[in-house]
Structures are given as structure tokens and as C-alpha cells.
Amino acid sequence: xxxxxxxxxxxxxxxxxxxxxxxxxxxxxxxxxxxxxxxxxxxxxxxxxxxxxxxxxxxxxxxxxxxxxxxxxxxxxxxxxxxxxxxxxxxxxxxxxxxxxxxxxxxxxxxxxxxxxxxxxxxxxxxxxxxxxxxxxxxxxxxxxxxxxxxxxxxxxxxxxxxxxxxxxxxxxxxxxxxxxxxxxxxxxxxxxxxxxxxxxxxxxxxxxxxxxxxxxxxxxxxxxxxxxxxxxxxxxxxxx
Amino acid sequence: xxxxxxxxxxxxxxxxxxxxxxxxxxxxxxxxxxxxxxxxxxxxxxxxxxxxxxxxxxxxxxxxxxxxxxxxxxxxxxxxxxxxxxxxxxxxxxxxxxxxxxxxxxxxxxxxxxxxxxxxxxxxxxxxxxxxxxxxxxxxxxxxxxxxxxxxxxxxxxxxxxxxxxxxxxxxxxxxxxxxxxxxxxxxxxxxxxxxxxxxxxxxxxxxxxxxxxxxxxxxxxxxxxxxxxxxxxxxxxxxxxxxxxxxxxxxxxxxxxxxxxxxxxxxxxxxxxxxxxxxxxxxxxxxxxxxxxxxxxxxxxx
Numbered sequence: 001x002x003x004x005x006x007x008x009x010x011x012x013x014x015x016x017x018x019x020x021x022x023x024x025x026x027x028x029x030x031x032x033x034x035x036x037x038x039x040x041x042x043x044x045x046x047x048x049x050x051x052x053x054x055x056x057x058x059x060x061x062x063x064x065x066x067x068x069x070x071x072x073x074x075x076x077x078x079x080x081x082x083x084x085x086x087x088x089x090x091x092x093x094x095x096x097x098x099x100x101x102x103x104x105x106x107x108x109x110x111x112x113x114x115x116x117x118x119x120x121x122x123x124x125x126x127x128x129x130x131x132x133x134x135x136x137x138x139x140x141x142x143x144x145x146x147x148x149x150x151x152x153x154x155x156x157x158x159x160x161x162x163x164x165x166x167x168x169x170x171x172x173x174x175x176x177x178x179x180x181x182x183x184x185x186x187x188x189x190x191x192x193x194x195x196x197x198x199x200x201x202x203x204x205x206x207x208x209x210x211x212x213x214x215x216x217x218x219x220x221x222x223x224x225x226x227x228x229x230x231x232x233x234x235x236x237x238x239x240x241x
Numbered sequence: 242x243x244x245x246x247x248x249x250x251x252x253x254x255x256x257x258x259x260x261x262x263x264x265x266x267x268x269x270x271x272x273x274x275x276x277x278x279x280x281x282x283x284x285x286x287x288x289x290x291x292x293x294x295x296x297x298x299x300x301x302x303x304x305x306x307x308x309x310x311x312x313x314x315x316x317x318x319x320x321x322x323x324x325x326x327x328x329x330x331x332x333x334x335x336x337x338x339x340x341x342x343x344x345x346x347x348x349x350x351x352x353x354x355x356x357x358x359x360x361x362x363x364x365x366x367x368x369x370x371x372x373x374x375x376x377x378x379x380x381x382x383x384x385x386x387x388x389x390x391x392x393x394x395x396x397x398x399x400x401x402x403x404x405x406x407x408x409x410x411x412x413x414x415x416x417x418x419x420x421x422x423x424x425x426x427x428x429x430x431x432x433x434x435x436x437x438x439x440x441x442x443x444x445x446x447x448x449x450x451x452x453x454x455x456x457x458x459x460x461x462x463x464x465x466x467x468x469x470x471x472x473x474x475x476x477x478x479x480x481x482x483x484x485x486x487x488x489x490x491x492x493x494x495x496x497x498x499x500x501x502x503x504x505x506x507x508x509x510x511x512x513x514x515x516x517x518x519x520x521x522x523x524x525x526x527x528x529x530x531x532x533x534x535x536x537x538x539x540x541x542x543x544x
Contacts, residue, residue, distance in 0.1 A: 045304065204299070205299040205301045212511060213301070214315045215310060216300070
């Protein structure tokens with residue numbers, strides 16, 4: 001973990017309620033897809049934990065959803081603004097588990113960390129299949145970006161306004177070696193029930209984001225784990241769901 | 242050269258800055274970030290007789306200039322703290338540590354304190370009779386002078402180490418609780434634990450915390466904490482450890498002028514993991530600006 005000052009390069013709306021922020025500066029502590037950063041916002045006491053969507057050549061891409069007052073403030077931030085950021089938090093996905101035919105299953109604002117993961121998997125010679133779930137067509141983002149990487153992308157929308165009508169799990173076919181998933185908790189529980197081994201990235205309200213306060217503890221088969229420090233990525237087998 | 246040293250219950254500290262229990266774990270996460278031997282000491286995570294998972298999540302909510310927590314004393318239990326955490330700690334912390342103890346009965350407190358009394362690394366026992374986030378114990382001992390005295394006297398019987406009673410601000414008359422602890426043999430008083438509060442999620446129309454209520458900390462509580470430290474310091478002769486919303490070197494100086502011999506820093510560690518290091522580094526300059534040559538000379542100047 002490193003505390004650094006990063007500069008906003010770009011901050012734009014991607015889809016309904018979803019924004020993309022590009023930050024530049026010392027991002028050397030960010031080492032694995034699935035990690036997150038924790039951003040101090042002016043006038044807010046606790047930091048905002050946001051997963052890393054991409055990290056390349058000193059630039060960090062984050063995609064965030066407006067959930068409350070803090071993230072609403074973020075949408076108004078201009079390029080050039082400097083932010084105090086704790087970087088390189090959490091464990092990240094384990095690429096060695098991928099097997100021959102990995103599938104990435106993302107829902108809504110859980111999709112961003114899967115983008116960098118896809119890029120890293122491709123570097124190891126494995127092009128993952130990608131299944132993305134959204135509430136509706138107007139909330140869709142990054143579908144083309146995944147396609148540009150060479151991934152076969154299936155989209156499911158809850159209201160049927162684009163792609164398959166329904167949930168991501170109905171779009172996951174057989175023949176995959178492993179899944180990597182991130183998304184809202186009901187989706188993760190449904191993914192967990194698939195007859196396939198995988199890794200899931202969880203979300204919890206956090207105090208510190210680096211393992212000190214026990215604010216985000218969950219029960220696992222190996223006892224108590226902190227989502228921020230021992231996770232956010234957990235093996236399917238660890239979770240007693 | 243300014244003198245940052247202070248004394249707490251007969252043990253000299255290099256400086257008065259002490260990370261507060263529940264914001265510093267058992268030191269591990271912070272020792273990866275900086276040499277935590279620069280601290281006066283630290284108060285480790287509230288430890289109970291048995292392991293505890295704590296409350297369901299969400300356990301954390303933000304407030305204006307502060308936060309609520311309802312962690313609920315998650316800890317591995319005293320046996321594991323002694324067999325795993327303390328031996329690990331010797332590798333990165335070489336000063337006496339403050340052992341924070343909580344319980345659900347007088348017997349619980351006695352059991353845990355008796356075990357920690359035998360650990361050479363433990364310098365002080367900070368007995369938490371003030372946790373607002375657990376039921377059937379914790380704060381209930383600290384809201385009644387008689388119960389507070391009972392815990393104090395029982396713990397004093399099983400330890401030779403200095404006993405610091407950590408008090409809750411959620412009382413009508415904190416001075417009477419502090420005095421009761423002193424009369425029962427306490428070697429020091431620390432205060433304040435968090436103030437009971439709550440937030441409601443406007444979308445779900447339900448309390449934001451799974452525990453409904455939680456403890457408020459952060460800069461929002463500093464003036465309340467300062468006032469209570471001052472009230473207690475004026476009323477007792479034993480040393481007082483001040484805490485509650487301390488975030489800067491200037492806050493530390495105010496706390497000491499209010500009567501604190503040492504100062505704990507809590508929530509600030511969570512928003513900035515380097516908070517205590519920054520405070521310690523900023524103290525000499527602030528003291529020089531204010532013409533303070535030794536911290537000992539300012540303890541209780543406002544009392």
C-alpha cells in the first residue's frame with residue numbers, strides 16, 4: 001500500500017450513473033487486477049474505496065457509480081484536481097487458477113475490475129469469455145472495450161432492453177474452466193451456486209480499507225476475513241454461502 | 242530542542258501519542274507502513290475472554306466530520322492474542338504495549354486481565370467499560386459508578402500492572418464514574434470512548450448500521466471529549482489519558498492542557514494510516530511556535 005497524490009486527467013460520464021475517471025501519478029503500488037484504491041474526497045471524512053478498472057503506464061482508470069453524496073461530488077471534479085489516494089489495496093484475482101477457458105462474469109459496477117483482469121489474462125495467452133449484466137441498455141458500459149480486446153461478450157439486461165433478458169447466470173454456458181466474478185451480492189450468490197470453480201470479488205462498507213478497523217469482516221470457512229485486506233477476492237470454496 | 246516525553250502511571254513515554262484501541266489492530270498493518278516504535282505506545286484491539294466475530298455488517302457509517310462504528314469487539318480471544326499476536330508483535334514493537342480488555346461480566350474482565358498480567362510486553366491494562374456496541378456488558382459497567390468500581394477492584398486484585406479504566410461519555414455525570422474508579426484503586430483513567438449515535442438510509446428508510454446504533458468518533462466529537470477530559474482531570478489525582486477526535490498535533494496540545502498526561506488517536510488512523518506519525522513529527526514545530534519547551538509543563542494548564 002502506498003499513500004500518493006494523483007491528478008485527475010479525465011472524468012466523464014460513460015452511461016446512466018456510471019462515470020470513468022483517469023488518474024495519473026505514482027501508481028507503482030497497484031500490482032494486480034482486483035485491487036482497489038481508497039480516495040480522500042474534500043469535505044468527506046471517510047475515503048471512497050473504488051476498484052481499479054485499468055492500470056497502465058502511470059495511469060489509473062476507475063469507473064464509479066453515483067451512490068451517495070461523495071460519489072456525486074466526484075462527478076463534478078475537474079481535470080487537474082489532485083486527490084490523496086491509498087493505492088494497491090486488497091489481494092486481487094489469482095490468474096494462475098484460470099485454466100484453459102476462463103469466463104469473466106460481471107454485474108453493473110462490479111464489471112470494471114474484470115477489464116484489467118481480461119487484459120492480464122490475454123497477456124498469458126488466454127482470451128476469456130465475458131458475460132456482463134446490467135439493469136437496462138442505458139446503464140451499459142465497456143461492452144465494446146471488452147470486444148476490442150478480442151473477448152466474446154454476452155450481455156444480459158434485467159429488463160430485456162439489450163441482449164439476453166434476465167441475469168448473467170442464464171448466459172453462462174458449459175465448458176468453462178473457471179470463473180472470475182464481481183457484482184452485486186445477489187448476483188454473486190447466484191454465480192457461487194454455478195457448478196464451476198471460481199473467484200468472487202466482494203463488496204462491503206469499509207472504514208479504513210487496509211485491515212485495521214474490522215469494519216468489513218465476513219465469515220469464511222477459514223474463520224473471519226477482512227474484505228479489504230484478506231480480499232476483496234475470495235475463492236468460491238472459502239465462502240460458506 | 243523540545244521535550245516530548247511524558248509519564249503514564251510510572252512508565253516514561255517518548256511522546257504522548259498512542260493509537261487508540263480498535264483503530265490499530267495488533268499493530269501489524271501499520272508496522273508494514275512505518276516503524277511504529279516512534280509511537281509513545283499503542284493500545285491494541287479490545288480483547289475478550291472468548292473469540293468474537295462481532296456484529297453483522299454494515300458496521301461503518303460516515304457522518305459529518307466523523308464516523309459511526311458498530312464493530313462489536315471482533316477479536317481472536319485472549320488465548321490467541323497471547324499465543325499468536327503478542328509473539329508476532331515482539332518482532333516489530335519494542336516498547337511496553339497497552340493491552341485493551343473488554344468483558345461481559347466481572348469474571349470475564351478478571352480472567353482476561355489475569356492472563357495478560359503475565360505477559361512481559363504488556364505495560365498497562367486499559368480496561369474498557371465503555372463499548373457501546375455490545376449487549377449485556379461493555380458500556381453497562383461504565384454507566385454506573387458502583388459497577389465501574391466493582392470491575393476496577395476485581396481487576397486490581399489480579400494484576401500488578403497499572404490499570405487504566407476507559408470510560409464512556411454516554412453518562413450524565415462522568416466525574417462520579419471516574420472518582421469511583423479512582424477510589425477502587427484505578428491507576429489511571431482514559432476517556433472518551435465513542436458517543437452513541439445513528440444514521441438512517443433514506444432509500445431503505447431503515448438504520449444504516451446492522452446494529453441500528455453505533456459509536457461516533459472523529460473530529461466531530463473533539464470538543465465534547467476535551468470538555469470531559471478537563472472535567473475528570475480536575476476531579477481526580479491519577480493520570481488521565483485523553484482521546485476523542487484527536488487528529489492533529491494542535492489537538493494533542495489542547496488535550497494535554499485539559500489535563501491529559503498522554504493522548505490517544507483513534508479514527509484519524511483509519512482515514513490516514515500515517516496520522517500518528519504525522520502528529521509526532523509535527524509536535525516539535527507546533528511546540529516551538531507556542532513557546533512550549535516540554536510537554537510536561539502544559540499538562541492541566543487549563544484546569
